[in-house]
Amino acid sequence: MQPAPPQPVQLSELAGSLRRRWRVLALGAAVGLLLGVLAWAVLPVTYTATTSVRVSSVDVPSSGSSATAALDVATAAQLVTSGDVLAAAADDLGTTRGELKDGVRVENPPDTAVLNITYTASSADAAATGSRAVAEAFLGVRGKTAADEVQAQQEATWDRVSMLERSAQRYPAGSPAKASILRQAESLGDRAAELATADTTPGQILGATATPSGPSSLGVLPLGVAGLALGLLVAVPVALTRRTAASAGIGDVGGLGSIHEAAVLDGTRDPRPQDTWDIAALMLKLPSELPADTGYTLVVDGSVGTQPGAALAEALRRRGRAVRHVDAAVINEGKLARGWPTQRKQATWGGEVVVIDSSELTSDALKVTLATRSDQIVLARSVDDDALAARRLRGLLRAQGVDVALTVLLPQRDARP
Incomplete structure (x- = not known):
């Protein structure tokens, strides 16, 4: 019979592996x-302070128009980290533009004309001072840029007025050409006066910059x-x-003991397997008087091909017990799933110790089902068996409230006589 296919890993097995390691x-x-x-x-421990600035639209009429320019907050946010702003703030703080740039961040909350200018430094006071200095430098540079533009337009306008007035002097008084030129000069003079009243306020700082009460670093x-x-x-x-030699196989009594059996019999040094099973028969706590209607059932499970049930049955006979050996592999799996052994079958076992060998069953689920219908469970494992498979079966039994009465540790399969 072919060995049972590998069973999928269960959560209980993973939890058990983590507990063991x-x-x-x-x-x-x-x-x-x-x-x-x-x-x-x-x-390093760092502190972060924030200064909020409300950005205003600078009212600088363009040539030939008195319309106010649309407010572009995104462009204004880019200006905060520009070289002119950082250079002006660095001069106020006595630091370099590069050091200042590393600590400056700008955020524009959605649907607002507010810029939150944050600065991170090694102290709370330096963070607050730096954030305030960058905000003031931003407003200063933006205001100066607008004022310079207004002044440039005014100078250009007055230069144009002077040129027109000189041109008008070449024409006689009362001539239509002179009157037209003077009207142009008067219109430009009105524009120059309008530029003088232009609002170049770049915005304002909202409230005082709070000194951070604690570090911003983790x-x-x-x-x-x-x-x-x-x-x-x-x-x-x-x-x-992690797979060591101890975890890849059963290895020793400690390897099986970690599965939490009630008792572990180490028979790896016994010169004869018969001696191991005689001790196993002695260690099992069997009632002196067996039930006359159902007998007393023992399920023995071991490695495929080892037939531990026959060895235990023979050892019990040597101790004077009436024993019946049953190989579960020859029982139809459908019968097992439907409730074998039936009460009728158990009635034929009255007064006997029935050793049921489940080693050749291909399903752990059937082994556990059979174990729940038995009085005691014995596990027979050799030192080269897979410890994970043994722990898996042990975990499935425990999940169903089935306790293993005895685990028998046997020599390697290729070392048995």
Whole structure:
């Protein structure tokens, strides 16, 4: 009969693997926590202050028009980090433009004409002073740009007026040409007067810049928690994939004992397998008087091809017990699923110890179902068996409230006589 196909990994098996390798998880968490604390100690402590500026539309009439230019807040936000603004602020703060630029950030809340200018520095006072200086420099540069434009337009307009007046002198008084030129000069004079009243206010700072009460950089607690979480994130897959010689196979009594059996019989050094099974028959707590209507059932499960049920049945016979051996593999699986052994079948077992060997069953679910209908469970495993498969079956049994009475540890399969 072919070995049973690999069963899918269950959540209970993963949880069990993590519990068994808790030291890996603890080490990962400790290393992550230490790295988080070291990051807090190494990274500089920084403070961030914010100054809010309401941007106004600069009223500079264009040539031949008195319309106010549309407000472009996005363009104004770009001006905050321009060289002229940073240079002016750096002069006020006594620092360099490059150092200042690294700490400046600008945010424009949606559907507003407000710019939030933040500055990050190594101290709370420096952050507040820097944010305020950048905001004032921004308004200063924007206002000066508008004022310079107005002045340039005024000078150009008065130059044009002077030129027209000189041109009008070449014509006699009362001539239509002279009158036309003087009307143009008068119109330009009105424009120059209009430019003198242009509103070049660039905006205003909204309130005082608050000095930050605490650092904006992450503290030891969030960095420590982040490091711990990162350490666990790395440790979990390591714990699940770590395959040592002890975890790849049963290995020793400790390997089976980690499955939490009630008792583990180590027969790996017995010169004869018969001796191992004689001790197993002695360790099993069987009633002195067996039920006359159902008998007493023992389910024995081992590696495929080992037939541990026959060995245990023979050992019980040597102890004077009335024993019936049943190989579950020859029972129709449909019968097992429908409730075998039936009460009628059990009635034929009255007064006997019935050893049912489930080793050749291809389904763990059927093994567990059969175990729930039996009085005791015995697991027989060799040191080269897959420990994960044994723990999986043990977990399935426990989930159904079935306790393993005895686990028998046998030599490697190729070392048996």
